[in-house]
Amino acid sequence: MNKIRTVLVVGLGLFALVLGWRWGFASQERSAAVQTSIIGELNLPGEGKFVRAEAPMVFEFPKDHGAHNDFQTEWWYYTGNLASETGRRFGYQLTFFRRAIVPPDMRTGRPSEWGVEQVYLAHFGFTDVENDQFYASEKIGRGAAGLAQAIGEPAYQVWLDDWQVVQIGDNQYEMKAKTDQVAIELELRNLKGEILQGDRGYSRKGEEAGNASYYISQTRLETRGEIRILNEQFEVSGLSWMDHEFSSSALGEDQVGWDWFALQLNNDMELMLFTLRKSDGSIDRFSSATLILPDGQTRQFTSDQFLVEVKDQWKSPKTGAVYPSAWSIRIPSVDLILDLRPLVSDQELVVSYIYWEGAVYAEGKIGEQIVSGYGYVELTGYGQSMRGRF
Numbered sequence: 001m002n003k004i005r006t007v008l009v010v011g012l013g014l015f016a017l018v019l020g021w022r023w024g025f026a027s028q029e030r031s032a033a034v035q036t037s038i039i040g041e042l043n044l045p046g047e048g049k050f051v052r053a054e055a056p057m058v059f060e061f062p063k064d065h066g067a068h069n070d071f072q073t074e075w076w077y078y079t080g081n082l083a084s085e086t087g088r089r090f091g092y093q094l095t096f097f098r099r100a101i102v103p104p105d106m107r108t109g110r111p112s113e114w115g116v117e118q119v120y121l122a123h124f125g126f127t128d129v130e131n132d133q134f135y136a137s138e139k140i141g142r143g144a145a146g147l148a149q150a151i152g153e154p155a156y157q158v159w160l161d162d163w164q165v166v167q168i169g170d171n172q173y174e175m176k177a178k179t180d181q182v183a184i185e186l187e188l189r190n191l192k193g194e195i196l197q198g199d200r201g202y203s204r205k206g207e208e209a210g211n212a213s214y215y216i217s218q219t220r221l222e223t224r225g226e227i228r229i230l231n232e233q234f235e236v237s238g239l240s241w242m243d244h245e246f247s248s249s250a251l252g253e254d255q256v257g258w259d260w261f262a263l264q265l266n267n268d269m270e271l272m273l274f275t276l277r278k279s280d281g282s283i284d285r286f287s288s289a290t291l292i293l294p295d296g297q298t299r300q301f302t303s304d305q306f307l308v309e310v311k312d313q314w315k316s317p318k319t320g321a322v323y324p325s326a327w328s329i330r331i332p333s334v335d336l337i338l339d340l341r342p343l344v345s346d347q348e349l350v351v352s353y354i355y356w357e358g359a360v361y362a363e364g365k366i367g368e369q370i371v372s373g374y375g376y377v378e379l380t381g382y383g384q385s386m387r388g389r390f
Contacts, residue, residue, distance in 0.1 A: 049103030050248035052210030056202040059216065061194055062167060065244060066152025067098055068214075069118055072248040074098040076150065076158045078165065078175065079262065080186075080223055080240030081359050081374035090227060090236060091127035091343060091359025092184055093376065094165070094177050096120060096158045098143065098150060118143030122160040123351060126182040127359050128229055129343045134358070137179045138351040139163065173221075178228070186225035188240050190218045192296045197272065198288065205249060205276065205286050213247035219262070219270040219292050239264045241376065254278045257381015259308065259324065263338065263362050265373035268294040271338070273301075273329065275308055277381060291334065299334070306331045314345045316356075321348070321383035323356045329364075338364035340377070354383030 050072040068074055076096045083089050102117040120143050126135045141148040141160050150158035155167040163177040171190040177183065197203050197215035204212045221240035226233060241262045260274040270292040276284035287303040312326035327340045340362045347358025356379040363372040 052248045053212040053214050054210050056200040062156040063152040065156040067150040068246045070104045071246040072100050074246035077243040079376035082236040082238035084234040084236050089129040093125035095123045116142050116144050120148035120160045122163050124177045127344050132344055134347045135182050136349045183228040186223050188221040188223050191220045195219050211249045213245045216244045218242040260378040263375035265371045267371050316348050319354055319383045323379050323382050335367045338362045355380045
């Protein structure tokens with residue numbers, strides 16, 4: 001959906017381009033303070049010149065796992081919950097964002113391989129549950145000269161510098177990312193194929209035509225590999241989740257943020273749910289949920305068919321933002337009740353924009369069946385309003 005994923009890349013395109021020309025960088029990490037100060041001074045090309053999501057489309061894979069450069073914004077969002085052989089738990093987020101900085105009707109085909117029409121941003125977050133530690137890093141790079149790109153054919157891959165996800169076989173992928181503090185090297189196997197969210201992959205976010213995204217998920221990625229935290233290394237296994245969305249839309253005038261949930265349960269079901277929050281505190285009617293069944297079939301739910309109740313709060317010592325920190329989710333028509341809690345309270349990213357994204361544990365029931373599992377939650381509009389930032 002149009003979560004922080006839209007907001008994070010808006011403005012960063014021109015920011016990265018300016019820095020690239022001025023300092024000649026390929027891809028590098030910058031402080032949030034420097035990035036935010038420059039982003040706020042930039043004007044962006046109008047949305048109307050980009051292709052918009054206005055109706056369902058027919059997808060072709062792996063081609064449509066690659067970039068759709070005529071849309072203004074796109075992201076490839078990976079999250080996962082992993083455990084070592086001794087049961088020590090970890091969570092990770094690795095996300096690649098693409099931002100078009102030149103509308104399709106203004107592109108002239110620059111002859112230099114350094115000519116920039118697309119800019120990429122990436123976030124790498126890592127949660128060490130046992131030590132109550134959270135690590136977050138950010139990179140920005142040109143979508144040119146092989147520095148950052150996303151392609152679907154002949155095989156899917158997305159990368160920014162040495163952070164990457166590469167298809168290595170049918171439904172199999174290799175992921176790598178590292179910083180001075182943490183590193184992951186994982187293999188992912190897609191167990192359920194592609195899940196099309198919304199109406200055959202067309203996900204409405206508001207009243208206006210084109211206020212929507214194309215939304216593809218891989219909701220159950222069997223994951224194995226190695227991680228490093230400082231000087232410690234671990235063999236790990238678990239489950240990952242991938243969201244791929246592209247659009248040229250933005251939040252509506254009265255939408256200030258969103259809460260997004262992606263849960264993987266031990267009965268081979270998954271739940272994706274998002275609520276769009278309005279300025280008066282109410283939930284927008286375009287909020288939505290999808291229950292993915294063991295065979296990959298889906299059940300869709302509208303905002304009046306589910307309830308998300310906040311059970312606790314957490315205040316960030318870094319930003320002063322107050323976030324929800326425990327939830328109860330109910331979908332009465334399938335007798336679903338889930339209680340969620342974060343594995344670590346502080347999983348707030350203070351990068352170009354402020355948001356909370358972290359690993360959670362869920363337990364409850366679906367009908368008479370007791371279920372539990374892990375997942376990720378994303379919270380925006382608490383540290384700063386998302387409105388007016390794109």
